[in-house]
Amino acid sequence: MRSNSKNTLLKVVILGDGGVGKSCLMNRFVSNQFDEHSFHTIGVEFLNKDIELDGETYTLQIWDTAGQERFKTLRTPFYRGSDICMLTYAVDDKSSFKNIEMWRNEFLNYADVKENGQFPFIVVGNKSDVPVEEREVSQLELETWCNENSITSCIETSAKSASNVQEAFKMAVQYWLRLESRADKIDPGVNDTVDLKKKHSDNRSSCCTGSSE
Amino acid sequence: MHQEMFCLARGIEAIRLMEGDNQRETSFERSDVLRRRVRSNQRPKLKRVRSARKGFEKFQIFEDDVNSIKNKYLKEYWKYVNRMKMMKIKTKTAKKNVDYLQMKTRNDVKSENADDKTVPWMLRWKYRRIHPVCDIRIQQVDGGFFERFGSLFKEQAELVEAQEQIEKKKVAEAAAEVAPEKIDDENFDEPAPTVESDEVSVSSTDTEAEVEKDPTQLIHTAWNIDELYSEVLYEILHNVGCDLSFEIGQTSLFSYAQDAFKISNDKHKHLMEVAEKKEAPDLMINVEVIEAKELHPKDSNGLSDPFVTLYLASNASRKYNSSVKPMTLNPTWEEHFALPIQENATDDTLCLEVWDFDPAESVKEKLGKVFDVKGLKGMRKLVKEIAVTATTGQHENELIGRANIPLNTIPASGMTMWYSLDKKNKITRQGVLKVRISFSSEKNNQVAEQEYRHLLRIILLHELEMSKVAPNWWFGTFSPQGAQLLTQHIAQSGLTPVEVAVCQYCVFAFIHQNHALSLTLFSNLLDRLSKPIQMGVVCDEDVKLFWDATKKLLPSCFGVIRKIRRKNINEKTKMKQVTDVLKILNHIHTLDPPTNIDLFPRAAYPWITNRIDDESNCNVPSALNDAVTKGAVDWLNHILENNKRPDESDFARLQNFIQIIHLIRSDLQKAIEFYDKLFQETVNFQYAKALYVFYQEKVTSLCEPEVRDICRNLKKIQYESTDGENAEDPLCDGTSLFELYLAVQKFATLGAGLCPADCDNFQIRNFHEWFHGGVAQWLDIAVYKALQRIEKAVELDRLTHVDNTVKYSSSAVDTLTIFYQVKVFWQQLNWPDVESCYSFIAKIIDDICRCSVFYADKMAAKVEGLGDSQNVYEKKFEITNEWCLAINNIDYVRETLEPFTNDLGMTEVIQKICDMKSPVDAQRCQQTLENVIANAIDTVRNKIIELLEVVVSKMVPSMRRLLVEGAELCEQDCNSIDRLMMYVDNNLGTLHRELNEENFSRTLSIVWDTLALTLKEIIQTNVDKRRPPSFFANLRKTLNLMMGSFKNPNEYDSCDVLSKTEQLLRIHGMETGDLIHEVHKNMQKKFKETTESPYGEISVRAKFQDTSLTVEVMNASNLMAMDWNGSCDSFVRIHLLPDHKFLSIEKPKTKTHNKNQFPLYDEQFTFTLTCDQRQIEDGLIMFSVKDKDLLGYNNRYIGEAFLAFSEIEDTMQYIGCLPQTHLLLDRASNSILASEEMRALEQRQGDKLAKEFLKKFKQRMGS
Structure with missing residues (x-):
């Protein structure tokens, strides 16, 4: 149950190949738990988590998707309305890294976001705890790819050892904030048509109720 | 009797003329389903009109009632008044009474009216609840998008279902009608109601050569007609028994026979003389011409067309001829002849001559004509012609060879011998002939049978020609004369009933090939025959004949099965036919056909598919299965041909599929209702299942690729183009797509019900996967449409109560209607796959939640600015009903979220996941769904609070001003306090009246919180202004007054801020001395601790x-x-x-x-x-x-x-x-x-x- 205070709501979608540890990442982030033997996600999973950043509280609505191809039609409908997209791969799985591009395209295709490239993508290389000899994707490769695709946020995490998980999500929110403030500067007007895309600025308030001071 | 038959025939003719037009239509008509669909589309309208009219009538009646009541009272009233006047008593009581009466009248009328008003309202409301109807203008936003998928869709499905029920009922009735007839089969004496030419019915689908006949069988009829005729005449003359009734005189029998045999008068006279002279022979020699071998070829093609002529040397003029076997050197005749022998027969010789039949026009050529011959008459003529040519010897026949057998070489017990054939001046052997010869005092049984068969055939053909019985209708009733002749023959030849039955069976089967007879005939004969054959009572020869006949009969049986869907026979007759066919097949199957006979020759059964190699390993059940399948194939092809799509648009493709599936399903439905039981009971064949297995595969291969293709290519919705109508609805096929989905779903359900054990193997089982992309797409678009609608609904909302019983306005109802439609759509889908089911539910819930939040936003925006008023002196805000309604609306929508999600079948899905996967998975899924819901409910609740805060914040300036005024003018002017009280009272009163408990107390706590903050501010400013303590004291008084006016005094106790502020006011309101003492008191308290x-x-x-x-x-x-x-x-x-x-x-x-x-x-x-x-x-x-x-x-x-x-x-x-x-x-x-x-x-x-x-x-x- 979400707290009653009205934080900024952000919809986060986690994408990536099956088995790279999307659910683990989410579970680590939300409940600080790690299950070595977790199953395939069925379709989608959803969890809430409040995160504090610069004194503001953001409620992340995290949609964890199933990576298997057969779930494709089941997960794509959830892309729409996302604020943040987390592209994940496993550092010990080269192909999952190669697929990042595919995932990004799938997301852009179904999420119907206007400002391509302007969307807050964050690339997360999970399983950073694996021994060096099993690693197939280096940090450098990650950064290179992100540079090429003008994605400014990338990070290596380990859901198992809990390293960088919180940071990854924070980084995502920061990226979102940056883009948001820029967008506000460019387009302060609020269009009053059916705003499926939800201008965050007009229906999200961050005031609180009932506190004394 | 004859007269009667004639009348019947005339009657039939008349009917045929009348029905001719109908019958001439193509045999397969566009299915009933189509017509039903059309009808179903009209029907509800009619119904509606009717019910509306009914309502109107009711209303009129009601009005009349009211009027009559009014009149009654008025009359009474006037009567009363008059009486009063007459009595001249103008007392008060009288007036009172009058008043009372007047009042009563008024009240009664009023109460009636009141009922009139409230009841429909209630009803309308109730109706809305169960069956929400959307504002038309809102529907227009998207052209009734949701209704198309939701309620209308469901209604349509229900209607179709209802129609099917009706249809089923009809079928059941028809079946019930047929049932009793089975009991009195024997009395089945009805005239044929319809007569239609076989050609018409055959032409449409019959392409294979079912007409193809074995030519040799025709030759078989070539019998010595004259011989038989004289035999018949003889039998008439020597009638046995008393059967010959007085009505049928000998004369009529003679003329009947002459007609039947088509004998000229001269010949008749001659033969009559012969017959009259003829005496019962003492001794007969029975010859069976069995076969010949290695005959010398006579024709240019190296073959011969042999026939046998036999006679006694002493009576060479009396020749007996066998039938002609065309184009063979090894013919088999197996024909029987009985030749009377004289007293002094010992030195007589039996001459057997084998001839090559070679007339100017050969039999072969004539046989070639058979295929041109049409109808019964022509057929009959030809047969006769052949026979005549063959017997009279007016031909250029060539002798192949002959054998002379002196009678004294034949043992009394008889013998079977091969005789070599000689020819004068030829040394070479001309071939061998096998004959069986025996003596008897009577006609040989086999000869008698053969004679009987011939007689039967001739009479039957004659009768059929005379009475013009329609195909499939003759079931064994002869005219009295015919019956008489046959009976006589049986009696005089001493045939047993079984032999008679075999003969009948053979002849009928033969005739049946050209002129269909009632199948009941055969099934009845089989009833009689099957037991003797099984017990081996029937002689081998008859058994062989029996199977030959069966072979002739079967194609027409399978024909019936294959053409079970033909429309040109009424259902009752068809049922009967099928019943008979199945009985026949069952008999034949149980009789276990001998292996040496091929019941299913390839030529006659091109449609039998499952032959292994060239072996004729077909049996009745497999042939039946093939016949059923073939029928279905033909029918399906017919449907496909008759339902060509007008173009290749998605819409046309989908509609086409829908139609085809409807047709197939109705066929199945019919199969289930009509025939399945019959098949299962009679031949233990799962008819409907066989059909289903076939259809499901076809439907799958037909639809799957295209549906997948359509779903894949569904256009993505363009959200940007919201402004114009130009945006083409990407789901214009949507309705069709889901109509098809439902059709296929129903089809699949049918299969699961039909054969629960096998349905897992059907390809159709996974039909939903074809539509997967479509559903995902639909849901995506549905959100968009829903948001559009919500916006429109809010725009149109006049913010007045929907009715007196509820506290929300139209847009809330409209929004819920959308949810309802989505729900109905989902329930209709009844998605079978659990995993995707779960995902879809998650998606729907998420979408609905999004809609709720959106609604809350729009609602808030709508009321923004309401209630503000401004005049010269002040800017004021009053809480209006609109505000409250907006809050209530949002709350109402929020309240429905949870029950809504339950209606989506969440629990069931979770349970299924638990069963299928694991409890852990189930729990995670459940958690997800619950999270989504909780999230939405929270978000919406926060929206409400936000809105309440807006309301309160709008009230603050007024309250603030009034408070300050009150504080300053307290002593002099109580008016100000009153005004404050009134303002607070009014606004909170409105809130209290309109809002529910929860929201009201929420409002109160916000009011207190805000008020406390305001007061603090006031205090601060006024302290800064160095106001005297009296100012604060007054302020405090005002505040207390205000707090006292709230309904629930306990409410603000909990408000920490307020009590603190109140304390502050108290302090500031004190004189300095008191304040100092207060400090001391605090010190004392503190020190004590x-x-x-x-x-x-x-x-x-x-x-x-x-x-x-x-x-x-x-x-x-x-x-x-x-x-x-x-x-x-x-x-x-x-x-x-x-x-x-x-x-x-x-x-x-x-x-x-x-x-x-x-x-x-x-x-x-x-x-x-x-x-x-x-x-x-x-x-x-x-x-x-x-x-x-x-x-x-x-x-x-x-x-x-x-x-x-x-x-x-x-x-x-x-x-x-x-x-x-x-x-x-x-x-x-x-x-x-x-x-x-x-x-x-x-x-x-x-x-x-x-x-x-x-x-x-x-x-x-x-x-």
Whole structure:
């Protein structure tokens, strides 16, 4: 149950190949738990988590998707309305890294976001705890790819050892904030048509109720 | 009887003429389903109109009722008035009565009217609830998008279902009609109701050569007609038994026979003479011509067309001919002949001659004509012609060879021999002929049978020709004459019933090939035959004949099965036919056909598919299965041909599929209702299942690729183009797509019900996967449409109650309608796959939640600005009903979220996941769904709170102004307070009336919170303005008044901020003296709590007696060292507080005790108080213990202690007897300094008293 205070709501979608540890990442982030033997996600999973950043509280609505191809039609409908997209791969799985591009395209295709490239993508290389000899994707490769695709946020995490998980999500929110403030500067007007895309600025308030001071 | 038959025939003809037009239509008509669909589309409209009219009528009746009631009362009233007048009693009571009556009239009418109004409203509401109807204008936003998928869709499905029920009922009725007839089959004496030409019905689908006949069988009919005819004449002459009734004279029999045999008068006369002369022979020689081998070829093609002529040398003119076997050198005849022999027969010789039949026009050529021959008559003619040609010898026949058998070489017991054939002047052998010869006194049985068969055929053909019986209708009834002839023959030949039955079976089967007879005939014959054949009673030859006949019969049986869907026969007849066919097949199957006979020759059964290699391993069940399948194939092809799509658009493709599936399903439905039971009971064949297996595969292969293709290519919705109508609806095929989905779903369900064991193997089982992309797409688009609709609904909402019973307005209902439609759509989908089901539900819930939030936003935007008013003097905000409705609307939508999600079947899905996967997975899924819902509910709730805050914040300026006014003018002008009260009362009243409990209390708490903040602000500004305490006191009074006006006084107790503010007001409202005393009281309270003190302790006694107060300061201990020498010089001063109330009282002090930390003062002081002073409840005694400075200027505080008046006993006792009170010394501390009271004192800058107190207070702190 979400707290009653009205934080900024952000919809986060986690994408990536099956088995790279999307659910683990989410579970680590939300409940600080790690299950070595977790199953395939069925379709989608959803969890809430409040995160504090610069004194503001953001409620992340995290949609964890199933990576298997057969779930494709089941997960794509959830892309729409996302604020943040987390592209994940496993550092010990080269192909999952190669697929990042595919995932990004799938997301852009179904999420119907206007400002391509302007969307807050964050690339997360999970399983950073694996021994060096099993690693197939280096940090450098990650950064290179992100540079090429003008994605400014990338990070290596380990859901198992809990390293960088919180940071990854924070980084995502920061990226979102940056883009948001820029967008506000460019387009302060609020269009009053059916705003499926939800201008965050007009229906999200961050005031609180009932506190004394 | 004949007359009757004629009449019947005429009747039939008439019917045929009448029905001709109908019958000429194509045999397969576009299915009923289509027509039904069309009808179903019209029907509800009609119904609606009808019900509307009914309503109108009802209403009229009702109005009449009202009028009559009115009239009744009025009449009564006037009567009463008149009577009163007449009696001239104008008393008050009378008037009262009149009034009463008037009132009653009015009331009754009113109450009737009231009912009229309320009932429909209620109904309408109820209706709305169960079956929400959307505002048309809102529907227009997207062209009724949701209805198309939701309720309308469901309605349509239900309608179709209802129609099917009706259809089923009809079928059941038809079946029931047929059933009793089965019982009195024997009396089946009805005339054929329809006569249609076989050609028409065959032409449409029959392409294979079912007409193809084995030519040899025709030759078989080539019989010596004259011989048979004279035999018949003889039998007529020598009638046996008394069967020959008086009505049918010999003459009529003769003429009948002559007609039947088509014998010319001359010939008849001649043969008649022969027959009359003929006497019953004593001895007969029975010859069976079996077969011949290695015959010498005579024709150019190296073959011959052999036939056998046999005669006795003594009577060479009387020749008997066998049939002609065309184009063979090894013919098989198996024909029987009985030749009468004279007394002196021993030296007679039996001559057997084999001829090659070779007329000017060969039999072969004539046979070629058979295929051109049409109809019964032509057929008959040809047969006769052949026979005549063959027997009369008017031909150029060539002798192949002959064998002469002297009768004396034949043993009495008979023999079977091969004879070699010789020919004069030819040495070479001409072939061998096998014959069986025996003697008997009577006709040989087999000969008799053969004769009987011929006779039967001739008579039957004659009868059929005469009576013009329609195909499939003749079932064994001969005219009396015919029957008579046959009976005579049976009797005189001594045939057994079984033999007769076999003969009939064979002949009927033969005839049946060209002129269909009633199948009942065969099934009845089989009833009689199957047992004897099984028991082996029937002779081998007859068995062989039987199977040959069966072979001829079967194609037509399978034909019936294959053409089971033909429309040109009425259902009853068809049922009957099928029943008979199945009975026949069952008989044949149980008889177990001999292996040497191929019942299913490839040529006659091209449609039998499952032959292994070239082996003829077909049996009845497999052939039946193939026949059923073939029928279905034909029918399906027919459907496909007749339902060509007009174009290749998705819409046309989908509609086409829908139609085809409907047709297939209706066929299946029919199969289930009509035939399945029949098939299963009779031949243990699962008819419907066989059909289903076939259809499901076809449907799958037909639809799957295309549906997948369509779903894949569904256009993505363009969200940007919301403004114009130009945006083509990407789901214009949507309705069709899901109509198809439902159709396929129903089809699949049918299969699951039909064969639950096998349905897992059907390809159709996974039909939903074809539509997967479509559903995902639909859901995506649905959100968009929903948001559009919500916006429109909010725009159109006039913010008035939907009706008196509810507290929300139209847009809430409209929004819920959308949800409802989505729900109905989902329920209709009834998605079978659990995993995707779960995902879809998650998606739907998420979408619905999004819609709710969106609705809340739109609603809030809608009421923004309402209730504001401005005039010259003030800007004002009033809470309006609209505001409340907006809040209620949002809340109402929020409330429905949870039940809505339950309606989606969440629980079931979770349970299924639990069963299929694992409880852990299930739990995670459940968690997800719950999270999504909880999230949405929270978000919407927050929206409500936000909105309430907006409301309250709008109220604040007015309240603030009124509060300030009230504070300033309290004393002079109570009007202001009243106005404030009215304002608050009005607004909160509105809220209380309109909002529900929860939201109202929410509002209140927000009001209090906001008010507290406002007050604080007011206080601050006014303190800054140095308002007198009276201002704050008034403000406090106003506030208390206002709080008192709230309904629930407990509400604000919980409001911390408010009570603090109120406290603040109290403080600021106090006069300075009181305020100072307040500080002291606080100190006393605080000091009492201390348990340890660095300053020391004093012991005192005190008592009241009347108005005098006695205080004894006894000692002090552990006093803090104040001086450089580590000790102190202490004294105690006594103050009575509050100061300003004890101005007249001295402040005495004890003597100073030098350098003593444990001084013993032991001094008593008595104060004489006024009555008023004695009454001061919160009075305090303050003991200030000070260290005396040497010079006396700068006495320093060691500490202070307080004793409250309330703690002092009022007693007569001597003070020395009272217990000592030990008081710990303490000092004024920072916490006291920081108190609101001190701050208030500090803010009273201009107040001397306050200033002095503060100055002194600092000293008291010991600084």
